[in-house]
Structures are given as structure tokens and as C-alpha cells.
Amino acid sequence: xxxxxxxxxxxxxxxxxxxxxxxxxxxxxxxxxxxxxxxxxxxxxxxxxxxxxxxxxxxxxxxxxxxxxxxxxxxxxxxxxxxxxxxxxxxxxxxxxxxxxxxxxxxxxxxxxxxxxxxxxxxxxxxxxxxxxxxxxxxxxxxxxxxxxxxxxxxxxxxxxxxxxxxxxxxxxxxxxxxxxxxxxxxxxxxxxxxxxxxxxxxxxxxxxxxxxxxxxxxxxxxxxxxxxxxxxxxxxxxxxxxxxxxxxxxxxxxxxxxxxxxxxxxxxxxxxxxxxxxxxxxxxxxxxxxxxxxxxxxxxxxxxxxxxxxxxxxxxxxxxxxxxxxxxxxxxxxxxxxxxxxxxxxxxxxxxxxxxxxxxxxxxxxxxxxxxxxxxxxxxxxxxxxxxxxxxxxxxxxxxxxxxxxxxxxxxxxxxxxxxxxxxxxxxxxxxxxxxxxxxxxxxxxxxxxxxxxxxxxxxxxxxxxxxxxxxxxxxxxxxxxxxxxxxxxxxxxxxxxxxxxxxxxx
Amino acid sequence: xxxxxxxxxxxxxxxxxxxxxxxxxxxxxxxxxxxxxxxxxxxxxxxxxxxxxxxxxxxxxxxxxxxxxxxxxxxxxxxxxxxxxxxxxxxxxxxxxxxxxxxxxxxxxxxxxxxxxxxxxxxxxxxxxxxxxxxxxxxxxx
Numbered sequence: 001x002x003x004x005x006x007x008x009x010x011x012x013x014x015x016x017x018x019x020x021x022x023x024x025x026x027x028x029x030x031x032x033x034x035x036x037x038x039x040x041x042x043x044x045x046x047x048x049x050x051x052x053x054x055x056x057x058x059x060x061x062x063x064x065x066x067x068x069x070x071x072x073x074x075x076x077x078x079x080x081x082x083x084x085x086x087x088x089x090x091x092x093x094x095x096x097x098x099x100x101x102x103x104x105x106x107x108x109x110x111x112x113x114x115x116x117x118x119x120x121x122x123x124x125x126x127x128x129x130x131x132x133x134x135x136x137x138x139x140x141x142x143x144x145x146x147x148x149x150x151x152x153x154x155x156x157x158x159x160x161x162x163x164x165x166x167x168x169x170x171x172x173x174x175x176x177x178x179x180x181x182x183x184x185x186x187x188x189x190x191x192x193x194x195x196x197x198x199x200x201x202x203x204x205x206x207x208x209x210x211x212x213x214x215x216x217x218x219x220x221x222x223x224x225x226x227x228x229x230x231x232x233x234x235x236x237x238x239x240x241x242x243x244x245x246x247x248x249x250x251x252x253x254x255x256x257x258x259x260x261x262x263x264x265x266x267x268x269x270x271x272x273x274x275x276x277x278x279x280x281x282x283x284x285x286x287x288x289x290x291x292x293x294x295x296x297x298x299x300x301x302x303x304x305x306x307x308x309x310x311x312x313x314x315x316x317x318x319x320x321x322x323x324x325x326x327x328x329x330x331x332x333x334x335x336x337x338x339x340x341x342x343x344x345x346x347x348x349x350x351x352x353x354x355x356x357x358x359x360x361x362x363x364x365x366x367x368x369x370x371x372x373x374x375x376x377x378x379x380x381x382x383x384x385x386x387x388x389x390x391x392x393x394x395x396x397x398x399x400x401x402x403x404x405x406x407x408x409x410x411x412x413x414x415x416x417x418x419x420x421x422x423x424x425x426x427x428x429x430x431x432x433x434x435x436x437x438x439x440x441x442x443x444x445x446x447x448x449x450x451x452x453x454x455x456x457x458x459x460x461x462x463x464x465x466x467x468x469x470x471x472x473x474x475x476x477x478x479x480x481x482x483x484x485x486x487x488x489x490x491x492x493x494x495x496x497x498x499x500x501x502x503x504x505x506x507x508x
Numbered sequence: 509x510x511x512x513x514x515x516x517x518x519x520x521x522x523x524x525x526x527x528x529x530x531x532x533x534x535x536x537x538x539x540x541x542x543x544x545x546x547x548x549x550x551x552x553x554x555x556x557x558x559x560x561x562x563x564x565x566x567x568x569x570x571x572x573x574x575x576x577x578x579x580x581x582x583x584x585x586x587x588x589x590x591x592x593x594x595x596x597x598x599x600x601x602x603x604x605x606x607x608x609x610x611x612x613x614x615x616x617x618x619x620x621x622x623x624x625x626x627x628x629x630x631x632x633x634x635x636x637x638x639x640x641x642x643x644x645x646x647x648x649x650x
Contacts, residue, residue, distance in 0.1 A: 302616070440597075449614065467606075474598075475597075477596055477597075477598075478596075478597075478598050479598075482598065489597075489598065489599060491597065491603065492569075492603065492604075492605050492606045494606065495568070495569045495570065495603070495605030495606060496569065496570055497569075497594070497597050497603065497605070497631060498594055498630070498631070499594075499597060500597075
């Protein structure tokens with residue numbers, strides 16, 4: 001694993017002063033397993049195998065993803081350093097969520113739970129260890145932490161409070177052994193939506209809704225993680241039908257977090273494993289597309305000119321836009337925002353109200369958890385997929401036909417208030433649904449006013465300030481001209497809007 | 509900056525069906541206007557359109573601070589807005605959810621109308637609607 005981890009002090013080790021004077025400011029994570037001796041005493045081999053697997057599959061990749069480096073392995077834990085306190089805390093939350101989720105399928109006495117402390121301090125970094133008061137404070141915070149939770153120092157809190165969407169509970173100043181000054185301690189509450197919403201006057205109902213969503217979502221997450229490991233063992237690809245029975249129905253009620261603000265605590269989740277139950281789907285259903293070249297753009301609108309030839313390599317693209325159900329799995333893993341889920345969000349509808357940044361985050365999370373190269377499609381790939389080897393104005397012909405897509409003026413079925421469930425219309429020649437209409441879909445490309453200078457190799461066009469990104473396909477609230485494969489629009493990268501969704505792509 | 513905007517955006521509830529969007533009240537003296545171009549102006553495209561707002565503040569979409577909203581520029585829009593639905597998002601309804609107070613606008617030659625509407629955290633018009641006078645401009649040929 002070290003090969004994958006960015007070296008903290010890369011290139012400098014040879015020039016380092018001999019007496020360990022390579023001091024630097026670092027965010028330090030100290031983590032250990034609760035009751036490790038007890039676990040080992042009970043089942044030495046089983047515990048060791050589980051811990052090794054957690055490290056290999058969950059923890060080490062998460063640390064690498066957040067640009068951290070493990071500098072020391074202790075018997076029952078580890079110490080890792082990060083350049084950024086934001087990354088350190090984010091990494092800690094992901095570790096706690098994923099370990100808790102994975103452990104949920106085990107009987108209580110076999111569950112592995114970590115305690116994590118994060119501190120920001122001046123430390124001495126050696127190739128295989130790290131020293132200094134900063135490390136000692138992190139270790140003391142870890143020992144104070146409740147199982148499954150993350151405690152941070154006041155220094156870390158000051159750095160991240162406006163940057164990381166979390167709840168923080170102040171625990172006051174604590175005396176730390178052998179450290180002169182008391183340390184201010186905060187507990188990180190990984191359930192920001194519930195905390196924030198509860199503070200808002202009109203958010204009472206919304207808070208309840210979010211708690212419910214999280215309750216279901218946590219169950220899904222645990223179930224999903226459990227099933228994923230099952231599926232990995234079987235080596236099987238996941239696939240799903242668009243209107244599969246909601247898996248949440250099989251999530252046990254005991255999966256609910258006790259109250260807003262306590263979601264970071266280890267939630268006793270009993271993962272269901274009934275034989276013959278619908279398997280929980282971790283990945284969107286994908287369609288493999290052949291490579292080819294096509295004429296991108298049109299003369300219908302100035303932004304679609306000039307028509308230009310683009311070559312596309314084979315790739316896979318989502319058969320449907322990402323659904324609410326799929327989004328909830330990411331929320332349960334604490335990697336996607338719960339805030340975009342409204343009270344009425346039904347599982348088979350496309351996820352909406354996502355910014356480009358939200359969509360990008362989902363794709364990155366999916367790639368990380370599945371270890372497959374998921375990403376957003378490029379604009380060229382999206383248009384190629386939408387055309388399905390056709391060159392006409394619409395994929396079905398030169399003129400609008402009613403009942404082919406979900407837009408304002410495209411005919412029935414239509415609901416002015418919300419998108420339709422995915423897959424309600426005939427698929428295009430590539431077997432893809434909702435490639436135009438229903439929800440406008442983010443692609444990887446930064447917006448450019450036309451195609452002058454656009455790449456011809458199918459890659460995303462990322463040059464420019466990238467303040468806005470490209471939306472393809474139009475939504476149910478747009479007129480039929482937006483359903484055309486060549487139609488393109490733009491929107492601010494970090495702003496959410498209720499008709500915007502996305503689908504994922506995967507390099508092959 | 510990006511993180512900050514995301515943080516603010518997360519405070520807003522939504523993905524509710526649109527009909528459940530709740531109206532947000534605006535002070536009765538809120539005044540929205542287009543600073544430039546002026547009504548009847550002849551301009552070359554692209555041009556800067558500058559937004560003026562009195563007695564309210566500009567904030568990010570998704571941010572539900574009282575008496576603050578974000579700008580939407582309506583270009584050649586003839587249909588009235590539905591006061592209970594998010595302001596549409598298309599090539600005629602430009603959104604400025606990052607709190608912009610001006611925009612570079614690119615329009616083909618000819619007569620066009622411009623009008624500003626302030627939207628709340630969920631892009632829904634305020635009650636009463638905070639809307640500028642609709643102006644007409646002429647974009648000169650290149």
C-alpha cells in the first residue's frame with residue numbers, strides 16, 4: 001500500500017538534518033481499536049484477519065485518497081499525517097463510517113470499532129515515525145474519544161469549522177497528561193444536515209425528514225457494505241432492474257440513528273441477510289458503448305457550432321440518470337450530501353438538486369468504493385451516447401414525436417411538479433433511457449460558448465475558468481428543443497437547482 | 509471559495525416536488541433595477557449587464573438568510589413567472605446563484621428585453637415578487 005500513498009516529505013529525506021530536525025506543521029490522526037486485547041483474547045486469528053482486511057480495503061485507501069500517509073503502525077491502530085486538517089478530519093469521518101458499516105454485520109462482541117483523535121501541531125517527521133507534542137495530543141484525544149467517534153483539538157476546529165460541513169460539539173477544555181496547557185476538545189458530528197436543519201425554525205419538519213432518510217440510508221449503507229463484500233467474494237457484477245423493489249423495505253428499524261447529532265456514534269445495525277431478498281445495488285446499471293466517431297454539434301443554435309468530428313473510445317455509461325436510491329447509498333457512506341434529498345424523494349426518481357460539484361463527488365466516491373474508473377461523462381461522450389448512431393435532430397427523427405421524452409411540450413406522461421421515475425420512455429438505439437428530458441445532466445466539461453477550439457478526441461474540455469459547467473439534455477421543465485442531443489446549456493458549478501441531475505460514465 | 513459555497517448551499521432544503529416550495533417574504537420597500545444598460549440603449553454584444561438592489565442583500569443560492577436572495581436575468585421572456593415555482597432555468601432565464609451582481613451577456617443583433625427577478629434560497633420568487641422594470645435594448649449588428 002505505501003506505493004499508493006503520497007510521500008509526506010518526498011525528496012527531502014536525504015537532505016534532512018541528521019538529528020531529526022525536519023519539523024513541520026501537520027494534521028495528525030491517531031486511531032486505535034476499542035477493546036483490541038479483548039477481541040484478540042476471544043478470537044486471535046479472526047480478529048487479526050478482520051483488522052488486516054479493514055486496513056487493506058477501507059482504511060489505507062481512504063488515507064491515500066485524502067493525501068495522507070501512515071507513519072506508524074501500533075499494535076491496535078496507527079498514526080497518519082496529513083498536510084491539511086480538512087483532509088484529515090474528512091478522512092477520519094469516512095473511516096469511521098465505513099468501519100462501522102462493515103462491522104455492523106458482526107455480533108456485538110466481535111465488532112471492530114475505532115477511536116480517532118485529530119490534532120494540528122508542529123511535529124518531527126521521520127521516514128517511519130513522527131514525534132512531538134502534536135502527536136501526543138492526538139493520541140490523548142483518541143483515548144478520550146468514544147468508540148466510533150472522532151475527537152479534534154481546538155486548533156483543528158478553527159481550521160475546518162467553515163470548510164467542512166459537519167456538526168461540532170464542544171466538550172470544553174481538557175487537561176492532557178504531560179502537556180502544560182489544557183486542550184480544547186470538540187467531537188465531530190458527521191450528521192451535519194440533521195444538526196443544521198434542527199437549528200432552523202422552519203426546518204423542524206425537514207429535520208425529521210432527513211433523520212428518516214438517514215435512518216433508511218444507514219440501513220442501506222450497512223446492508224450495501226455487507227452485500228458488497230459478499231458480492232466481491234462471489235466475484236459477481238451487480239446489475240439491477242430500474243423498478244426493483246425498494247431495498248429499504250428490508251432495512252431493519254433498528255438501523256435508525258438515535259437522534260440528530262449522535263450519528264457519529266457507533267450505531268448498532270443488524271444487517272439483514274435473508275435468503276432470496278433483493279440484493280442491494282451498489283452501482284448504477286451501465287451500458288457498454290462501442291467506440292466510433294460522430295459529427296458533434298448542430299446549426300440549430302450558435303452555442304452548438306461548428307459541427308465537428310469527434311472520435312470516441314469505447315466506454316460505459318449509466319443506463320439511467322443516477323437515482324435517489326443510488327444517491328442514498330452515497331449519503332449513508334457520508335460521502336454525498338443528504339441536503340439534496342427532500343422529504344418526498346422517491347427511490348426510483350432521478351436524483352435532482354445536485355450541483356456539478358455534488359455530481360463530481362458522487363462519481364469520485366463511486367470510483368473509490370468500487371475501485372473502478374467511474375467519472376462523469378465528457379460532453380462529447382454524452383452527445384455520442386444520446387445520438388445512438390443517429391444524425392437527426394432528435395434520436396428518433398427530424399421532428400418532435402410526442403411521448404418520446406419528458407419535457408414541457410413533449411406529451412404524456414408528464415408531471416409539472418417533479419421528474420418522472422427513470423426509464424418511463426423508450427430507450428434510444430444504444431439502450432439508454434432519459435438521454436434528453438426528465439433531468440438536465442451534468443457532464444465533466446467546463447462551459448465554453450461554442451465549439452471553436454474544442455477537443456476532437458472525446459475528452460472533456462477543461463480549459464478556462466470553469467465557473468460554469470455544461471448541462472445536457474434539458475429537464476422536464478424545458479421545451480422540446482432542449483431534448484435534442486446537440487442541445488447544451490450551462491449553470492454555476494457549485495449551485496444546486498431542482499431540475500439538475502446526472503449520470504455516470506466509466507472508462508474501460 | 510468552492511467549499512464555502514457548498515457549505516451555504518447545504519443549508520437549503522429541496523428536491524421536494526416543486527409545488528411544495530415555500531414562498532419567502534421580502535420587505536415591501538425592496539427595489540430591484542437594472543443599472544446598465546438603460547432602457548432603449550443601443551449596445552454591442554457582448555455587453556455588461558449590472559444589477560441594482562436596494563433594501564435587500566445578495567447572497568448565494570441555497571442560503572436562506574432573511575431579506576437576501578440571488579439574481580435571475582430574464583431575456584426575451586414573455587410568459588409571466590409562476591410565483592410558487594422555482595424560476596425556470598434555460599437560455600432565457602439566467603441564474604446568478606453564486607451571488608453575482610453583474611453579467612457578461614451575449615445576444616444576437618436586434619431588439620431584446622431584459623428583466624431582473626430576485627429568487628430565494630430555492631430559486632423561488634419572493635412574496636411580494638421582487639422584480640425590476642422590463643427594459644428593451646437594441647443589440648447592434650457586428
